[in-house]
Amino acid sequence: xxxxxxxxxxxxxxxxxxxxxxxxxxxxxxxxxxxxxxxxxxxxxxxxxxxxxxxxxxxxxxxxxxxxxxxxxxxxxxxxxxxxxxxxxxxxxxxxxxxxxxxxxxxxxxxxxxxxxxxxxxxxxxxxxxxxxxxxxxxxxxxxxxxxxxxxxxxxxxxxxxxxxxxxxxxxxxxxxxxxxxxxxxxxxxxxxxxxxxxxxxxxxxxxxxxxxxxxxxxxxxxxxxxxxxxxxxxxxxxxxxxxxxxxxxxxxxxxxxxxxxxxxxxxxxxxxxxxxxxxxxxxxxxxxxxxxxxxxxxxxxxxxxxxxxxxxxxxxxxxxxxxxxxxxxxxxxxxxxxxxxxxxxxxxxxxxxxxxxxxxxxxxxxxxxxxxxxxxxxxxxxxxx
Amino acid sequence: xxxxxxxxxxxxxxxxxxxxxxxxxxxxxxxxxxxxxxxxxxxxxxxxxxxxxxxxxxxxxxxxxxxxxxxxxxxxxxxxxxxxxxxxxxxxxxxxxxxxxxxxxxxxxxxxxxxxxxxxxxxxxxxxxxxxxxxxxxxxxxxxxxxxxxxxxxxxxxxxxxxxxxxxxxxxxxxxxxxxxxxxxxxxxxxxxxxxxxxxxxxxxxxxxxxxxxxxxxxxxxxxxxxxxxxxxxxxxxxxxxxxxxxxxxxxxxxxxxxxxxxxxxxxxxxxxxxxxxxxxxxxxxxxxxxxxxxxxxxxxxxxxxxxxxxxxxxxxxxxxxxxxxxxxxxxxxx
Numbered sequence: 001x002x003x004x005x006x007x008x009x010x011x012x013x014x015x016x017x018x019x020x021x022x023x024x025x026x027x028x029x030x031x032x033x034x035x036x037x038x039x040x041x042x043x044x045x046x047x048x049x050x051x052x053x054x055x056x057x058x059x060x061x062x063x064x065x066x067x068x069x070x071x072x073x074x075x076x077x078x079x080x081x082x083x084x085x086x087x088x089x090x091x092x093x094x095x096x097x098x099x100x101x102x103x104x105x106x107x108x109x110x111x112x113x114x115x116x117x118x119x120x121x122x123x124x125x126x127x128x129x130x131x132x133x134x135x136x137x138x139x140x141x142x143x144x145x146x147x148x149x150x151x152x153x154x155x156x157x158x159x160x161x162x163x164x165x166x167x168x169x170x171x172x173x174x175x176x177x178x179x180x181x182x183x184x185x186x187x188x189x190x191x192x193x194x195x196x197x198x199x200x201x202x203x204x205x206x207x208x209x210x211x212x213x214x215x216x217x218x219x220x221x222x223x224x225x226x227x228x229x230x231x232x233x234x235x236x237x238x239x240x241x242x243x244x245x246x247x248x249x250x251x252x253x254x255x256x257x258x259x260x261x262x263x264x265x266x267x268x269x270x271x272x273x274x275x276x277x278x279x280x281x282x283x284x285x286x287x288x289x290x291x292x293x294x295x296x297x298x299x300x301x302x303x304x305x306x307x308x309x310x311x312x313x314x315x316x317x318x319x320x321x322x323x324x325x326x327x328x329x330x331x332x333x334x335x336x337x338x339x340x341x342x343x344x345x346x347x348x349x350x351x352x353x354x355x356x357x358x359x360x361x362x363x364x365x366x367x368x369x370x371x372x373x374x375x376x377x378x379x380x381x382x383x384x385x386x
Numbered sequence: 387x388x389x390x391x392x393x394x395x396x397x398x399x400x401x402x403x404x405x406x407x408x409x410x411x412x413x414x415x416x417x418x419x420x421x422x423x424x425x426x427x428x429x430x431x432x433x434x435x436x437x438x439x440x441x442x443x444x445x446x447x448x449x450x451x452x453x454x455x456x457x458x459x460x461x462x463x464x465x466x467x468x469x470x471x472x473x474x475x476x477x478x479x480x481x482x483x484x485x486x487x488x489x490x491x492x493x494x495x496x497x498x499x500x501x502x503x504x505x506x507x508x509x510x511x512x513x514x515x516x517x518x519x520x521x522x523x524x525x526x527x528x529x530x531x532x533x534x535x536x537x538x539x540x541x542x543x544x545x546x547x548x549x550x551x552x553x554x555x556x557x558x559x560x561x562x563x564x565x566x567x568x569x570x571x572x573x574x575x576x577x578x579x580x581x582x583x584x585x586x587x588x589x590x591x592x593x594x595x596x597x598x599x600x601x602x603x604x605x606x607x608x609x610x611x612x613x614x615x616x617x618x619x620x621x622x623x624x625x626x627x628x629x630x631x632x633x634x635x636x637x638x639x640x641x642x643x644x645x646x647x648x649x650x651x652x653x654x655x656x657x658x659x660x661x662x663x664x665x666x667x668x669x670x671x672x673x674x675x676x677x678x679x680x681x682x683x684x685x686x687x688x689x690x691x692x693x694x695x696x697x698x699x700x701x702x703x704x705x706x707x708x709x710x711x712x713x714x715x716x717x718x719x720x721x
Binding site for chain 1: 406407549567568569570572599602631641644650655661664665666667668669671674675678700702
């Protein structure tokens with residue numbers, strides 16, 4: 001039996017400065033992050049929730065029509081413990097533009113912002129969102145305006161992307177590869193030697209593939225961006241270190257489904273390799289039956305007995321109705337039990353492979369979270385056991 | 387009976403998308419099975435390299451290679467409909483790039499040099515939009531591939547596409563690439579791909595559960611796709627619908643708890659009063675849930691696309707369940 005994850009202990013610990021919620025898409029990461037943020041704020045922390053998910057409903061649940069790239073104060077929370085809650089949604093292009101504007105003189109910045117290669121890179125490169133989320137997290141942390149930042153990770157194909165993407169973008173922007181590619185003469189000698197054999201074939205292939213104009217745009221971009229490359233690599237490194245620091249807690253969010261838990265497993269193992277501090281697993285949307293001791297098989301058998309012994313409808317309508325309703329309710333119960341049984345089996349595969357990882361279950365809600373009260377309920381489920 | 391009208395006659399490429407967690411891959415696999423009848427050959431493509439298809443069909447991870455993974459259902463027991471074949475292909479951008487170099491320039495060896503130098507990684511993950519073009523390019527190529535005799539190699543291709551949030555960009559390849567490459571081979575390739583995707587030969591189906599966020603995302607996705615000239619929005623597949631155990635009328639009246647308790651007693655159960663109480667609560671919750679489901683269904687119906695409903699499979703999806711879902715899709719006219 002895994003220990004229970006106690007979120008209250010984590011959010012009440014003033015040394016916790018960053019909480020990262022990760023997991024595959026569709027498991028309720030963003031809702032979990034918002035619920036944790038709200039609970040922390042109402043327990044006295046100056047909290048900022050950074051989301052990358054443009055779910056309008058979630059913004060509405062916090063009383064905002066939409067979220068933007070600036071932290072907005074959330075009204076209507078209980079501030080009696082002295083806490084506050086801000087929320088913002090990452091605008092990756094805007095964040096990228098801001099970095100460029102902050103690090104280049106106005107003329108060069110304008111040049112970069114207008115470059116087609118930059119425009120594509122900043123709005124659609126598969127790793128930009130992850131990189132910018134980490135960049136924003138670093139900015140918020142450095143501003144020191146909040147003592148707790150809760151962030152959810154981008155809805156990647158894989159939960160691991162956000163760990164790898166900043167490194168990948170950093171490596172690219174660092175530019176050794178692209179510089180060698182664009183101006184082999186300037187490259188360091190040993191590297192050139194290795195490359196020379198395949199070089200013309202390679203540029204030939206890329207030119208055929210992308211066209212000469214794309215390579216020219218890339219070259220212009222690289223030239224204009226030159227002075228910023230080092231900075232990017234440093235930033236990526238700094239953010240990575242921030243994630244390994246003691247004030248950071250990782251939470252893996254998963255639904256009790258095989259795919260989500262498989263991703264969760266990979267993630268747990270990866271965090272361990274990277275020496276990143278994992279606080280535990282949030283098992284979201286768990287179905288539990290209020291009658292756990294009446295098995296599905298027994299309920300179905302009873303329903304069948306009732307089906308075959310319904311009294312005559314004309315002479316005893318109320319009694320007959322009781323039979324019908326009871327049989328239906330038993331079938332419903334059986335369905336719920338087998339769902340809950342299956343979830344337990346699926347979750348068991350994870351917990352037995354990772355027996356030391358604290359786990360907390362959040363029951364499936366009949367409706368999506370609509371308002372602060374709904375977020376508060378999720379927070380309560382995450383908090384200390386009553 | 388082998389020929390009959392379906393809602394998507396004339397469609398050769400079926401793109402399946404949906405919010406994460408709605409069972410997009412399961413629906414894509416069921417649709418491929420449903421299309422594989424009467425000797426038809428169907429290719430099921432996984433675009434995101436998660437090997438979900440291999441797991442669904444209980445196979446080892448799929449390589450970058452089209453291989454047969456299932457036999458479609460025959461319609462009659464007497465062998466008049468022998469069923470068809472489902473082939474599967476897991477696309478990764480790197481494989482697609484090598485494939486592209488080989489197919490258009492006969493340059494596979496150059497591709498391997500590029501791989502060794504880590505430049506394929508560069509070209510597929512860094513050059514924006516390129517990997518999308520390569521993946522959709524492979525799908526459209528398979529959909530148009532001809533045999534020597536002139537007929538198509540595959541009767542249908544089903545593409546398990548990225549989630550709704552990204553599918554617009556994924557499919558709108560020429561717009562994606564045009565910001566970057568105004569001329570050049572990749573641009574020409576993107577334009578060819580776009581012509582197939584934005585034609586009546588392609589339909590984009592959306593998978594949703596009857597919950598608020600997936601429904602909202604499906605509707606947003608439909609609006610986005612409709613905004614792209616030529617893109618054909620396909621059907622809406624409602625997945626994991628929970629069937630009603632009683633009719634609306636029966637559920638409307640509050641359950642008669644004492645009568646239920648009495649019935650439970652005759653079925654040999656104990657503590658019938660507390661049991662009846664808890665079971666009645668369950669019925670009330672079920673009624674609320676159905677009401678919510680109906681509301682979400684109405685919202686989806688307002689989009690005006692054909693709707694197919696697949697039931698929740700509480701035990702989890704295995705091959706038998708896939709066949710059951712495929713039969714549902716076929717009965718409802720999706721294939």
